[in-house]
Amino acid sequence: MDPFENEQISDSELDGLLSEWKIPPPSARLRSMVFAHGERPWWKWIWTGSIRIPVPVAIVLAIAVAFGVWKATYVERPSELRPVAELRLRIIRNQHARN
Amino acid sequence: MTLEETFELHHRAVFSYAYRLTRRLDTAEDITQDCFLAFARAQHRFDPARASAKTYLFSIAHKLAAKRHRDNRPEVPLDDEVFVAPDARASSDLSSLVEQAVSELPPMQREALILFAYEGFTLEEIGGIVGADSGTVKSRLHRAREALKRRLAPAWTHLRMSK
Numbered sequence: 658m659d660p661f662e663n664e665q666i667s668d669s670e671l672d673g674l675l676s677e678w679k680i681p682p683p684s685a686r687l688r689s690m691v692f693a694h695g696e697r698p699w700w701k702w703i704w705t706g707s708i709r710i711p712v713p714v715a716i717v718l719a720i721a722v723a724f725g726v727w728k729a730t731y732v733e734r735p736s737e738l739r740p741v742a743e744l745r746l747r748i749i750r751n752q753h754a755r756n
Numbered sequence: 757m758t759l760e761e762t763f764e765l766h767h768r769a770v771f772s773y774a775y776r777l778t779r780r781l782d783t784a785e786d787i788t789q790d791c792f793l794a795f796a797r798a799q800h801r802f803d804p805a806r807a808s809a810k811t812y813l814f815s816i817a818h819k820l821a822a823k824r825h826r827d828n829r830p831e832v833p834l835d836d837e838v839f840v841a842p843d844a845r846a847s848s849d850l851s852s853l854v855e856q857a858v859s860e861l862p863p864m865q866r867e868a869l870i871l872f873a874y875e876g877f878t879l880e881e882i883g884g885i886v887g888a889d890s891g892t893v894k895s896r897l898h899r900a901r902e903a904l905k906r907r908l909a910p911a912w913t914h915l916r917m918s919k
Contacts, residue, residue, distance in 0.1 A: 664913045666905040674908055675873050678854040683771040683785055690789045691763060 757809065759796050766810050767792065769875055770817050776870045777821050779859055787824070791817045807884060814871070815885045825863060850911070857907040865900035868893050 666674070710718070757765075770791050775784035794816050795802070802812050858866060864886070871882045879890040879897070886893070 664909060664916060666909055666912050668901070670912065671901060671905055671908070672873065674850070674854055674912065675858075675869075675904075677850045678776075678858065678874075679851045680772055680775050681781060683768065683788065684781070687767065687771070687785050687788060688763070690785065691767075691792045692760070 759792070759799070762795065762809055762813070763792055766813050769810065770813055773814060773870060773875055774817055774821060776858070776874060777867060778824070779855065783824065787817055787820045790820050794820075807881075811877070811881050811884055814875070814877070818867070818885050850915070853911050854908070857904055860907070861900050861903060865896045865903070868896040869900040869904070872897055 767788060771784055771788045774787040774791075775781065778784055778787070791813055795813055798816075802809065807815075858869065861869065867886060868882055871877045871885060872879070877885065879893045882888075882893045882897075883890045888896075
């Protein structure tokens, strides 16, 4: 065998090599990250919480709010020329006019 | 079983899985945290008759890790066969060398290998976690192991000759 040729690795040898990969332990704050979040009073959520909204829903909501604000603040301007609610015609005949 | 008991039993395994996938301590802790919070919210949906709590937690962690992968590196194909050339200078010891070799596997192969070799799941359980049939998982695992054998062969030879 060529001394510079790489040796084949068997399955068991590969398992042995894989077990060499050591990882750091999770930090102690992980527990508090999970449980402090879960134990937080519900009313604190109002000040610190956040919600995720899909963009199309956010756009529709923004348009609805803008329309609501416009509708609430819209004041119809008085005008001198207004359409007549009921048309009452009064015919004044000329006294000298012939029938 | 309470959330606290479930956390005590499985948080190291979930963290280990997330860390081996991402190789970042902060990201792995974020995924572990989000995983248990999602588990707490969706506990009513967990059916012990269908899967163990560990498998259920890992399927949540898988989704969270996949989402992070999509958000951060959308340009990387998930099952690409391309193998990046190793950087021997960066691998100062055997642990780093194995870490680097595993991290250079295509993501789906890497995940199958991590779940099988490090977390001890069966092919069926891995299929349940990643949403694939066991045949696909077996194929990914086989390709991952063969790629690793090729990748680690020079270091293995060097190690044997130096002993």
